[in-house]
Amino acid sequence: MTLAAWMDSINQLIAAHAGEPWVLVALAALCTIDGFFPPVPSESLVVGLAAVGRPPWWLLVPVATLGAILGDNIAFLIGRRLGHTRLFTGGRRRIRTVTWARRQLRRRGPLCILVARYIPGGRVIVNAIAGATGFSYRVFLAVDVIAGILWSGYSVAIGTGAASIIGDNHMLAMVLGIVLAVAIGAVLDQILRRLMPVHADAEGDAAPKSQGVDEKDAHMHVG
Template sequence: MQALMDAINVFIVDAAGQWWVYPLLFVLCTVDGFFPPLPSESVVVALAAVAVSAGVPNMWLVVLVAALGAIAGDNIAYAIGRAIGTERFAWMRRPRVAASFAWARRGLEHRGAVLILSARYIPVGRVAVNMTAGATGYSRRRFVPFTLLAGVSWALYSAAVGTLAGQWVSDNHLVAVVLSVAIAMLLGLLVDYLLKLGGRLQRAKLRRQLRARMAANRPAGTGPRPGRELADVRPDAGPDALP
């Protein structure tokens, strides 16, 4: 078993030190911007972990290439959204995918900058947000700077996760890779949960504001109204739904 582990560690170091790692990383990060099944984040954190534990590849080159690929992928997703919309193909109309697009559309209307930056850390979320931005005509002049900041911060974050894992288990490159990928997945789930929680809190705030306006507009001395107006407003409706 020890001989097998040694052989795997040698293979990991040899592969990480090859020149083709960088163009491969760029392609993965680019395609992942509009095709989320590709594990670009896992590759970035794994390479960072190996860079710390073995000295190859070059950490800063990994960050640069990953950031450039992420930026390119996000802008390609925007262009795809502008060209085809979000309902042309059958897979786009599946309940879960359609819900992601609806979530992205609501978020872009009210907190575009925050959504574009934070969605970069969620594989399906970033595709939904960036394609929806293109499909709904979100300003490209505003969109591009946000993707620059999102791509750089995402690459630095992924490298930091890999660096942390690589320092913990510097004597075993395979364990460093596995640990770094696991940490990245857990943090991604946490970001996804926090974004959903923020959305629920925002909808709850909207409902409270709606109730307060209905109470303020109610004639003095009248009893509570049936609340049909409140029931007719979807929980995810925007401020335009207020009476």
Template sequence: MLDQITPFVVDLASSPLVYLTLFLLCLVDGFFPPVPSETALVAVAAVAATSGQPVLAVVLGAAALGAIAGDSIAYAIGRRIGLQRLRNARRPRIAAAFAFAERQMQRRSASLILIGRYVPVGRVAVNMTAGATGLPYRRFLGISAVAGIAWSTTSIGIALATSSFLHEPLVAAAVSMVVAGGLGLAVDRVLGRLQRRRAARTAATVVGTVTDREARPTPATDQTPRAARAMTAPRPTTCTVTTGGTARP
């Protein structure tokens, strides 16, 4: 049944429904890998390049928005399920994908999310792990937007470059992963520099606060030892009282 999806989408190339169909395919593919969104996207782009229908810009936008929405759904599922349940996946391949994503998420999240967008099982594992590990959604959404746009642009570019690649999804995936890897390294470097600058500013602020506290004069207090105060304290005096007889102390 899934094998018939791509021919069905190609048949809709001259209909406005093709945009909605591509959006839904890319959305579902974000959390259900068997859906062949890449193949359908490349095929529709090839038809558009040769016949002028559908409009390539709208195809790109529909695919990118669907990919971003699907990634966000996978992120929400991961946050809902939790990290422990992801580790205990029944299928070894899926469990291994989640384990790898968990190890790499904290160090190179941008590269991982961008490259994972081009791997059907990998994108689900990466995005769900991002949610389960508590990666801030604002950061995830920004990286996912870059990944979705890059993924749809690369797929359409491959279709425009040569029609001989239309039936070679592995070649398309390999080229896409190279492009995604370069984008991921660039984004990670930019984020790393921003984080280092933020950490440096925070450290400078802390050092300045501590220095100001040390420079403030301490209020004068009575530092006289307790024993010395006791020795210098006035002693009570005795007096004699005359009662008409012998004076008694």
């Protein structure tokens, strides 16, 4: 079998199964799990399906949005259940990251939650810390709904754009869309680090203090 014939068979296989009802169920489940377990590539799946064009975007966006919101809320509830004491244990790098997330939530909570949705590991940490530090759930939910809608729309737009460049080659469109999504995610990660530097927030934190949250943070409520 030639390369062209092999790619054509792959494209036919993708096109034949992308529109199956179980795909939307799997998408919702993966987007939910990704909200508290970042290794699950939900964004890649959304981008890939959008590149194929099936299911249609008007189904992809609400399903991906619902899954993303559910996953983020699970991370928030896990953080609230565990509390800051358990989250502030571990290696030095983890302590610094958690300390950074806590301070950013205190200073610019809604923006931090909104931007972190585009960074797989970042959103889990931020959402869990929001729950652990008593961040207002009403504010969190409102911002998270907006973040979920924007994230799913952004992912679908990348996949659709890739398909418009590649054409009917579904496999190449999926690969291009996923590469673009990863690249944009890396850029957003760098922007977030510059706007909200970790080192600046970690300075002055003594080791004992890093193991917990001060009284003010422990009772933080926004709105």
